[in-house]
Amino acid sequence: MAMQVGGTSELNSDINVTPMVDVMLVLLIIFMIVTPLLQQGVSVNLPRDMISPDEDADIAKDTSVIVAIPDNSNFYIGKEQYPLDALGDVIKRRMEGKTPEKRIVYIKSGVEVDYGRVVQAIDTIRKQDIDKIGLVADKKKGGEAPK
Amino acid sequence: MGMSTSSGGASPNINVTPLIDVLLVLLIIFMVITPSKPSRFEAKVPAEPKDQPQVNVKPNPLTLVVAINKDTKAITLNNEAFGDVSDTDKLRDRLTEIFRDRTNNGVFREGTNEIEKTIFIKSPKVVRYGDVVRVIDAAKQAGAAPIGLQIDDLQD
Numbered sequence: 001m002a003m004q005v006g007g008t009s010e011l012n013s014d015i016n017v018t019p020m021v022d023v024m025l026v027l028l029i030i031f032m033i034v035t036p037l038l039q040q041g042v043s044v045n046l047p048r049d050m051i052s053p054d055e056d057a058d059i060a061k062d063t064s065v066i067v068a069i070p071d072n073s074n075f076y077i078g079k080e081q082y083p084l085d086a087l088g089d090v091i092k093r094r095m096e097g098k099t100p101e102k103r104i105v106y107i108k109s110g111v112e113v114d115y116g117r118v119v120q121a122i123d124t125i126r127k128q129d130i131d132k133i134g135l136v137a138d139k140k141k142g143g144e145a146p147k
Numbered sequence: 148m149g150m151s152t153s154s155g156g157a158s159p160n161i162n163v164t165p166l167i168d169v170l171l172v173l174l175i176i177f178m179v180i181t182p183s184k185p186s187r188f189e190a191k192v193p194a195e196p197k198d199q200p201q202v203n204v205k206p207n208p209l210t211l212v213v214a215i216n217k218d219t220k221a222i223t224l225n226n227e228a229f230g231d232v233s234d235t236d237k238l239r240d241r242l243t244e245i246f247r248d249r250t251n252n253g254v255f256r257e258g259t260n261e262i263e264k265t266i267f268i269k270s271p272k273v274v275r276y277g278d279v280v281r282v283i284d285a286a287k288q289a290g291a292a293p294i295g296l297q298i299d300d301l302q303d
Contacts, residue, residue, distance in 0.1 A: 022168035029172060033179050047280040050188075052287040059185035069276075106187060109276045116272025116301070118279075123298050126192045133296070134187035137280055 041078050044070045045110040049140040059106055059136060065094045066136070067121050069109040075121060087124045095128060106134040188283050191293045209254065209263045211245070211291075213238065213282055217271035217302070222282060232278040235285035242266070242289035266291040271302045 058064050067087065068076040075082055077090050095103055105125045109118050122133055214223045220232045230237035248254075249262050256263040266286050270279050286294055 018162075019164055019168065022165055022172075026168065026172045026175065030175060030179070033176060047277050047284075050186075050280065050284045052284055053186040053188050055186040057185070059187060104189070111275060111277025111280070113276045114272055115270050115274045115276050115279050116303070118276050119272060119296075119298055119301060122192055122296065126195055126298070131192050131194060133190045133192055135190055135280060135283065136185060136187045137284070139186040 041066060041108070042068050042070050042076045044068050044108045045112065046108060047111050047137045050137040051140055053135075053137045053139050055139065056134065058104075059134065063094075064104075064106060065091055066106040066108055067091075067125070069107065069113050069117060069121060071110060072113055072117055084120055084124060087121065088127055091125060091130070092128045095130065103130050104132040104134050105130055106136050108136045188280070188287060188294065190283070191295045192298055193295060207257075209249075209256075210265065210267065211242070212267045212269055213286065214268075215270040215274050215278065215282060217273055220274070220278060232274075232281055235281055238282070239285040239289050242286060242291060246290050264291050265293060265295065267295045267297055269297040269301070273303060 059066065065077065070076070075084060075087055077087070077094075082090055091105060095105075107118060107121060109121075125133065210225075212225055214226075215221070215232060216223070222229050222231055222235065222238050224238060224241060229241055246262065246264055249264075254263055255261060256265070268279065268282060268286070270282075283294055
């Protein structure tokens, strides 16, 4: 056989796994990044391309309270759905032990939701002695800084 | 067999495939991370009205109330019309003007030395949330702070 004759000219019979490993690592990293984003709650059609909202890294934190209102009939905190009258207790429990300046509830509401529904949620929130509300909105890329 | 004779020699080319792969990973990571910078408008909510005998509060002449009409979606600022929710530029310009005048004239919030830039937003319940946020955005651009949302006695 030809193989046995020349020692230097052997065909390399190994499969080159480097590209495959690379692709696997890519997928791994992508999923590592995407998974926590997906778990943050229900998906809401936020108001887009707003010019002046302030960036607030606290929104992404696990400890912050975010009320999501994806449509006219549901309220969510995290991934759990709650009826309107149960919202207050949940918020109260989550707010326990927070300093006054950290007592802010974020509202993620869809653009098509009636303002009245949002007001109902805010009304429930303020019954827990919270007077600061963060209305979550998408900032336009490269939007001008607030004057 | 041809194999047995030619030794081939080491290929002098650098294998760039892993390098490109790693760069693509980085590209994808940054594409994923960039849009996830959350931002929000801060709004104040008046305290719940207590069951107390109505106290006559002296109306503040500096109060700015932005209202949205439920049918025409027109915006009014202290009952003067300024465009509608699809075009909030007029409102923004007017508010900027008001705040500039106040800065020049030194109009301070009562008991403090901050310029009075409080704004209240009043909207009927049937208005889309998106439209209300557009108005808040306009007010914020003009520099209004704090922004208050009226919660009680809204019309349907």
